[in-house]
Amino acid sequence: MISAAGTMAVLFDLDGTLIDSAPDLGAAADQMRADRGLASLPMERYRPMAGAGARGMLGVAFDITPNAPDFAPLREEFFVNYEARMMRTRVFEGVAELVEALCARGLQWGVVTNKSVRFTAPLTRGMPLFATAGAIVSGDTTPYAKPHPEPLFEAARQLGVAPDRCIYVGDDERDMAAGRAAGMRTVAAAYGYMGADADLTLSKADAAIQSPMQLLQLLEAA
Incomplete structure (x- = not known):
């Protein structure tokens, strides 16, 4: 069990944790096959x-x-195809309620993703969810x-x-791996896109959740 005592902020990955972008990513790659x-x-x-x-989608x-x-x-x-589709991406069920609850508890929150700013910026600007995010990296x-x-x-500096x-x-x-290297406690979003690395991801996390809430x-258990 993770110890959340003293927590002041929660940082999230983007794809597979806050937003379900798989349909748009998959469609972008599959369009290339059709072409x-x-x-x-x-x-x-x-x-x-x-x-x-892109690495995963093109690999498939x-x-x-x-x-x-x-x-x-x-x-x-692939990027061009994805740009034409990405604003159809939706947040996972329960994420908006989770963010609202974190803010109500006085906790800051932010996003750390490997997605380039080319895609992150329009996505986060276009979705109301991110209006209260204090950091987007x-x-x-x-x-x-x-x-x-x-x-x-x-993100912590921001x-x-x-x-x-x-x-x-x-x-x-x-x-x-990044969270542990940064000295942060880590939580695996088991509802996301773990795929073949599921066991390794779970083994390296301090805790796991099956849904955002x-x-x-x-x-609350801390």
Whole structure:
């Protein structure tokens, strides 16, 4: 069980933790298959890899890795497709209520994502949920991305809170590794996009939740 005593802020990963972007990410990649005359793949193939962004979606769609010579142009094509769809993304059920409850308890909150500001900025500006976020750190806000702890340190600085007074919630092993490296307590969002790394992600977390509102139970149990 996580000890939440002394918590002043809660930081969240974005995709798979606060927002369900898998349908839009999967559709962006599957459109690329359609454009090449390939058969469509079911969303169930894409969803577990949604947390890995372009790397995950292109891996499912074309069985390609980032070190392949034609990965970069495919990634940019994917980004263009995704930009045309991303404003249809919705928050997970219970997230809005969780954020409201955190604010009512006087806790600050923010976002730390590996998604680049190219996508994070319009998404967070266009969704009312993020109006009360005190920090939004994208994958290119600092010179590093998760699992490096610097993005989490940056979020803590923006909030004016010591890292060890923060909890970090995410659905990927990189989130747990980054949180622990930053000296934060970590919570695995088991309702997210853990996919094949589920066991590793859970093993590295201080606690796990099956729904967003379960985070309040951890805070209230401290």
